[in-house]
Amino acid sequence: MTYFIDRRPNAKHKSAVNRQRFLERYRKHIKRSVEEAVNRRSITDMERGEKISIPAKDISEPVFQHGPGGARNIVSPGNKEFVAGDKIRRPSGQGGGSGAGEGGASNQGEGVDEFAFTLSREEFLEFVFDGLELPHLQRKPLKSLEEVKMVRAGLSKDGVPSRISITRSMREAYARRIAMRAPIKRALKEAHEALEAEERKDPVLRNPARIAELKTEIERLEKRIAGVPFIDTYDLRYHQLSAQPQPSNQAVMFCVMDVSGSMTQNHKDIAKRFFLLLYLFLEKHYEKVELVFVRHHTAAREVSEEEFFYSRETGGTIVSSALNLVNKIIEKRYPVGQWNLYVAQASDGDNWDDDSNICRDLLIKQLMPQLQYYAYVEITPHDHQSLWHEYASVVKEFPERFAMRQIIEAGDIYPVFRELFKRRLSQS
Amino acid sequence: MSATRKRKPIATGSDWNFNLLERFDAELARLADEYRLDTYPNQIEVITTEQMMDAYASVGMPVGYHHWSFGKQFLAVEGAYKRGQMGLAYELVINSDPCIAYLMEENTLMMQVLVMAHACYGHNSFFKGNYLFRTWTDASSIVDYLVFARKYIAQCEERHGVQAVEQLLDACHALQNYGVDRYKRPSPISAEEEAKRQDEREAYLQTQVNMLWRTIPEPLTGESSLPGSLHNANDDDPLGLHSGGLYPSEPQENLLYFIEKNAPLLAPWQREIVRIVRKLAQYFYPQRQTQVMNEGWACFWHYTLMNRLYDDGNVDEGLMLEFLQSHAAVINQPAFDSPHFSGINPYALGFAIFMDIKRICENPTDEDREWFPDVAGTPWRETVEFAMRNFKDESFIQQFLSPKVMRDHKLFLVVDDDQLEALEVAAIHNEQGYRQVREALATQYALSVREPNIQVVEAAIRGDRSLTLHHVQDNRRPLGRSVYPVIRHLQQLWGFPVHLVSMEEGQVTRRFHWPVEDDNHAS
Numbered sequence: 001m002t003y004f005i006d007r008r009p010n011a012k013h014k015s016a017v018n019r020q021r022f023l024e025r026y027r028k029h030i031k032r033s034v035e036e037a038v039n040r041r042s043i044t045d046m047e048r049g050e051k052i053s054i055p056a057k058d059i060s061e062p063v064f065q066h067g068p069g070g071a072r073n074i075v076s077p078g079n080k081e082f083v084a085g086d087k088i089r090r091p092s093g094q095g096g097g098s099g100a101g102e103g104g105a106s107n108q109g110e111g112v113d114e115f116a117f118t119l120s121r122e123e124f125l126e127f128v129f130d131g132l133e134l135p136h137l138q139r140k141p142l143k144s145l146e147e148v149k150m151v152r153a154g155l156s157k158d159g160v161p162s163r164i165s166i167t168r169s170m171r172e173a174y175a176r177r178i179a180m181r182a183p184i185k186r187a188l189k190e191a192h193e194a195l196e197a198e199e200r201k202d203p204v205l206r207n208p209a210r211i212a213e214l215k216t217e218i219e220r221l222e223k224r225i226a227g228v229p230f231i232d233t234y235d236l237r238y239h240q241l242s243a244q245p246q247p248s249n250q251a252v253m254f255c256v257m258d259v260s261g262s263m264t265q266n267h268k269d270i271a272k273r274f275f276l277l278l279y280l281f282l283e284k285h286y287e288k289v290e291l292v293f294v295r296h297h298t299a300a301r302e303v304s305e306e307e308f309f310y311s312r313e314t315g316g317t318i319v320s321s322a323l324n325l326v327n328k329i330i331e332k333r334y335p336v337g338q339w340n341l342y343v344a345q346a347s348d349g350d351n352w353d354d355d356s357n358i359c360r361d362l363l364i365k366q367l368m369p370q371l372q373y374y375a376y377v378e379i380t381p382h383d384h385q386s387l388w389h390e391y392a393s394v395v396k397e398f399p400e401r402f403a404m405r406q407i408i409e410a411g412d413i414y415p416v417f418r419e420l421f422k423r424r425l426s427q428s
Numbered sequence: 429m430s431a432t433r434k435r436k437p438i439a440t441g442s443d444w445n446f447n448l449l450e451r452f453d454a455e456l457a458r459l460a461d462e463y464r465l466d467t468y469p470n471q472i473e474v475i476t477t478e479q480m481m482d483a484y485a486s487v488g489m490p491v492g493y494h495h496w497s498f499g500k501q502f503l504a505v506e507g508a509y510k511r512g513q514m515g516l517a518y519e520l521v522i523n524s525d526p527c528i529a530y531l532m533e534e535n536t537l538m539m540q541v542l543v544m545a546h547a548c549y550g551h552n553s554f555f556k557g558n559y560l561f562r563t564w565t566d567a568s569s570i571v572d573y574l575v576f577a578r579k580y581i582a583q584c585e586e587r588h589g590v591q592a593v594e595q596l597l598d599a600c601h602a603l604q605n606y607g608v609d610r611y612k613r614p615s616p617i618s619a620e621e622e623a624k625r626q627d628e629r630e631a632y633l634q635t636q637v638n639m640l641w642r643t644i645p646e647p648l649t650g651e652s653s654l655p656g657s658l659h660n661a662n663d664d665d666p667l668g669l670h671s672g673g674l675y676p677s678e679p680q681e682n683l684l685y686f687i688e689k690n691a692p693l694l695a696p697w698q699r700e701i702v703r704i705v706r707k708l709a710q711y712f713y714p715q716r717q718t719q720v721m722n723e724g725w726a727c728f729w730h731y732t733l734m735n736r737l738y739d740d741g742n743v744d745e746g747l748m749l750e751f752l753q754s755h756a757a758v759i760n761q762p763a764f765d766s767p768h769f770s771g772i773n774p775y776a777l778g779f780a781i782f783m784d785i786k787r788i789c790e791n792p793t794d795e796d797r798e799w800f801p802d803v804a805g806t807p808w809r810e811t812v813e814f815a816m817r818n819f820k821d822e823s824f825i826q827q828f829l830s831p832k833v834m835r836d837h838k839l840f841l842v843v844d845d846d847q848l849e850a851l852e853v854a855a856i857h858n859e860q861g862y863r864q865v866r867e868a869l870a871t872q873y874a875l876s877v878r879e880p881n882i883q884v885v886e887a888a889i890r891g892d893r894s895l896t897l898h899h900v901q902d903n904r905r906p907l908g909r910s911v912y913p914v915i916r917h918l919q920q921l922w923g924f925p926v927h928l929v930s931m932e933e934g935q936v937t938r939r940f941h942w943p944v945e946d947d948n949h950a951s
Contacts, residue, residue, distance in 0.1 A: 001469035001470070001526075002450075002453045002457065002469065002470040002471075002472060002548070003469070003470070003471045003472065003526065004446055004449060004450065004453075004472050004473075004474070005471065005472070005473045005474070006446070006473075006474050007473045007474060007475045007479060008474060008475060008476050008479070008533060010479070015481070015482045015485050015486070015498065015499060015502040017494050017499075018485065018486075018494055018495065018496065018497075018498040018499030018502060019499040019502055019503065020499070021494060021495065021496040021499050021590075021594070022496040022497075022499030022500050022502075022503065023499070024496075025496045025594075059500065060910070060913075061497055061598070061601055061602065062602050062910035062913035062914045062917070063602055063603075063604075063605055063910060063914060064605070064606070064879065064880045064882055064899075064907065064908075064910070064911065064914055065879070065880065065907070065908040065910055066879075066880055066905045066906070066907065066908055067905075067906045067907055067908035067909060068846075068908075069846050069904065069905060069906050070845075070846060070901075070903045070904035070905030070906060071843065071844065071845035071846070071847070071903040071904060071905070072843075072844050072845075072903060072905060073841055073842070073843055073844075073854070073868040073871065073872070074841070074842045074843075074844060074868075074872075075772070075839055075840070075841050075842075075865060075868050075869040075872055076764035076772070076839070076840060076842065077761050077762075077763060077764060077772060077837040077838055077839055078761075078762070078763020078764045078765065078766070078769075078837075078838050079764075079838040079839070079840040079856055079857065080763075080765075080838070082840055082853045082856055083853070083856060083858075084853055084854065084855050084856055084858075084860065084861055085852070085853065086852070086853040087849075087850040087851070087852055087853075088842070088850055088851040088852070088853065089850055089851075090844075090849075090850060090851055115500070115504070116507065117503035117504065117506070117507050118503075118506075118507060118510070
């Protein structure tokens with residue numbers, strides 16, 4: 001007796017709970033590995049899982065077992081030249097030796113040092129962003145939304161032919177036909193009955209005029225029934241669409257970077273990681289994320305990603321040129337109603353002396369009201385200059401949405417990023 | 429003879445479908461019937477790779493309770509599989525009635541047929557016939573019991589928190605190899621009864637424990653610890669069950685059972701979970717002792733049945749070649765000095781022994797007549813059935829490992845004594861060595877040798893409530909380093925200090941304590 005069962009459509013991820021329990025139990029180990037990985041990894045490389053190793057002793061499930069030592073007998077296959085009484089030098093190292101084929105579970109405890117496994121990309125990012133919250137995650141409030149989506153909203157009597165609802169139109173027509181024919185049919189039935197009654201009478205008593213009259217009446221009524229139209233303009237029904245405002249699920253992220261002579265490649269690499277983290281972060285929360293790269297020295301330019309990070313420029317620094325350009329791009333391509341706007345700026349803190357307060361005004365008056373969030377990182381071991389101080393006054397105006405931090409070396413990025421985006425519980 | 433018959437294979441190529449599987453199964457069933465293989469009904473489940481890894485991770489339990497260690501197992505299996513270090517699922521079959529076997533969807537047609545022959549007729553008949561399985565497991569109720577266990581543990585997690593349950597399971601798992609009475613016939617597990625009587629038992633168990641511990645006088649205060657004062661406690665113990673002598677009166681090897689019944693501080697639900705782990709350990713107990721036999725038997729039958737399929741013209745040469753290649757890989761035994769060596773391959777050894785029994789029955793040599801006078805020349809089908817039914821690995825090897833198999837495998841015995849400078853080859857596959865090699869190999873498969881022999885000898889019910897265990901050491905083989913984490917788990921279950929004493933020939937060789945004590949306290 002045999003039954004075949006196809007289990008393939010059944011619940012997948014049966015072990016998901018156990019896997020989660022495992023990850024939860026070793027959370028600390030895994031987090032440490034993930035943080036190291038974020039600092040170590042090349043920039044384009046975040047989009048994959050991570051191999052995690054946990055010391056085997058932390059993870060072992062102990063049972064009573066024999067340790068090395070004492071005397072034991074070992075039977076092994078594949079003898080070639082040994083005869084009874086031969087002495088073999090003890091294989092050095094690895095307790096038990098290569099001949100120890102115990103066919104079982106003994107002394108494995110010491111052999112394996114690391115338990116290694118792979119986190120999936122999702123799990124990896126989950127750990128990277130663990131405890132972080134996207135600033136102002138709420139979708140853009142509905143009232144300011146311009147983006148709409150057409151959804152079906154019932155039926156109407158007017159419309160274009162392409163949206164005719166045939167079933168509903170036919171149903172209307174059918175109803176109308178029943179309604180219009182009913183009184184005529186009733187009259188017709190009465191006429192027939194009268195005619196029959198007349199004809200059943202004794203021939204002497206019949207009234208030929210009455211019969212003729214009834215016959216013409218019947219004929220007239222039958223014509224009227226035939227005249228009821230099969231379908232009429234009144235019957236037509238059209239699907240109706242109505243415009244429904246949509247919460248915006250797309251974001252654009254402006255990467256703004258100073259590429260003046262004072263920014264070294266090292267600075268840029270640090271900045272790049274910061275941008276990358278932000279990008280991954282946004283990508284997790286929005287269906288669509290666009291990137292705009294704006295770099296500047298004394299003048300700002302929108303460039304490709306490649307150019308943004310790797311081409312060299314020299315010259316002075318005017319930050320406001322970049323902010324102006326961002327503003328222009330927003331006006332032209334990313335209407336506030338449809339896009340969630342984020343700006344991330346990296347710089348070494350240098351700016352043309354008179355320019356910093358221009359930047360501040362530009363931010364407070366024009367940019368900040370439109371933005372979801374503005375993050376500024378200053379990559380410098382030195383003291384802050386005027387730009388930092390001016391920005392500090394922007395923070396006062398927009399404490400929820402404007403953040404700035406200082407980064408000294410690559411290892412700082414992740415903590416700074418975490419700090420910038422940590423769940424805002426204590427704030428406000 | 430058969431080659432001349434016109435071959436009409438059921439199918440060609442490597443694609444399978446349910447229709448084909450059914451036809452092959454019908455054919456295999458017919459052959460199994462002809463060979464009088466007694467099996468449970470088969471339930472063959474087709475599953476995906478991922479489901480197979482799930483099944484692996486839960487040690488083949490079709491329904492498992494949740495525990496992180498299964499997640500760890502899953503990650504390990506998944507990792508090995510993805511790196512290509514491990515082929516998945518030659519077979520996975522569950523000792524249940526009906527007997528559940530898994531076929532992976534990626535397998536070729538040949539693989540599916542092979543797995544059906546191996547698992548659904550080989551292992552299946554082993555589960556039904558072997559005395560250990562008959563004694564220790566109840567195939568008809570295991571799935572129900574697993575469902576019960578999963579539900580119960582899930583309820584406990586809800587009521588007492590995931591962490592509390594997890595810690596308890598960790599501790600039980602550490603001791604699960606010591607959850608079996610080796611010399612006592614167990615009562616089979618029955619899910620229905622478990623569920624029905626569980627409440628009753630909870631209450632009953634607790635009163636038992638209370639009875640036991642009620643006889644404890646107040647914590648030792650001078651005089652009351654004198655022997656004389658013990659007799660005054662007799663009001664609580666009129667039968668004198670607990671006065672005088674050790675408790676337990678005889679050493680207990682079933683540690684989990686002892687904990688379940690006697691641990692003073694466990695709550696009823698905790699006792700129930702200890703019991704669940706113990707019952708599952710009991711279910712797996714026969715498998716741990718019949719690896720060689722079980723795999724050997726299954727290989728023997730898949731080999732026999734596949735050849736019959738070919739002889740009857742039901743499969744073509746292509747499928748047969750693919751089968752032989754796969755079969756050769758399964759029963760391959762690398763030599764001890766090969767980089768691929770990882771111990772004795774139970775498939776290879778078991779297959780060789782069963783094939784050799786058949787050979788001895790059909791074409792005995794003079795050597796066979798001398799070594800196996802009872803076997804040589806008997807009908808092979810009855811003899812292999814006898815061997816399958818009445819032995820475990822240890823006794824099976826002792827009884828049936830022939831000089832020919834030892835020669836074929838070139839088995840040799842090495843003595844590894846840490847007091848000697850070098851390893852010594854004690855015996856090899858020759859006239860002088862056969863018996864010694866066979867004896868040593870059989871012992872190598874004895875559970876009592878593979879696992880340290882540890883027993884409860886005393887629970888200090890009138891003293892500090894500490895628990896003392898003895899490790900009976902032989903050949904100076906000490907306990908491994910894992911001993912401390914394990915006795916820590918034991919101490920968590922027991923609730924009071926735990927002492928473990930290693931003894932060899934009446935001499936104490938080492939003491940372990942948890943919580944760790946100062947040395948001067950050791951008595």
